[in-house]
Amino acid sequence: MKISILGISNVTDYIIEKIGNQTEEILVYSEITDFDFELKNSSKKNITIVVDPNLKSNLEKISNESNKILILSNSDTFNSFAYHKIINTNESIMTIMLIQNLDLYEMYKSKNCRVISPFELEKSDFLYIVKE
Amino acid sequence: MYIIISGSNNITLDLAKKLIAEGHEITFIDPDKNKSDEIEKNIGFVSLVGTSYNKNSLIEAGIERADIFVASNINDEINFVATHVAKNLNEEITTINLINNIDNKNIFLGDEFDYIVEFDEIISGNLHSFISEKSEQIVYTNTDNHTEIVIIDAGKGSDLIGKSVEELNLPSESEIIAIISSSGTIEHNFANTINPLDKILIQIPIRYKAND
16 A cells, blocks of 8 residues: 655654554655655655655646545645645545644534644544555 | 735735725735735725634634635635635635636635636736737728728637627727628628638727727
């Protein structure tokens, strides 16, 4: 199973810690190089970091090549936009977005979007991402 | 009407001036304090420093009583999310979105997006109208009655094609003299629609251009 993660944030670290050992392949896409993240993860065989300055233009291609997509950048607007763009292209693929603003999080949750908040990380072990 | 505009730029400033002149109430939301100060200085109405996808900023701007929300930032992501929040706070509001990148058009099609305006379409439309003007040719100017005779070439792809004479939106006091088909037939019966390569012979007042 190939899981693609878009964006590097504290939540990216957190989720990789939770599901990293349960997944065959994780591709982490970022528009810029994050040296701390690379240092921490470059030795892990199942994790590939892809720096793609044109990430926004390649969402469709990424969604076509992934089994599951987690959108975890620090930008709520990017996450929401990418989520809806991917869902619009490929409704069947499991897509989850991180939303840090609580009002936005509640709004998207009420619209039945698959959304996670940094304030609720402790409530889940995120293994459902792998199992579902 | 009460209109909230997210994003200040040349387009929205010009729009705001026109709307105020028509008696509408406007509030701008922009995160840039300098832009906000400039709006206050030049146009003199309320401008709010804030983020347009932030619920509190929209509530402070009066989104619940607003009639129209215009999302016209240069960033499609901000326009997209701001419109979601605006519609979520006021289901009755009419939303208008500027799309900067045409590749993003397909996701601005949900219930939240009442009207979308494509930046590329505006530019190409304007360019097309300039190019179309080149196909006009003044053949005679009558300074006594201040009219000129103009030939408009419909060409192969002009937006005139398929329109009836009534739909041509000519200036008042204009008169169509003849329509010359590509085969050379001169038509004085204007019941038919304009065909590709037709040439339209029109008398118009001098002060107008033919497609004004």
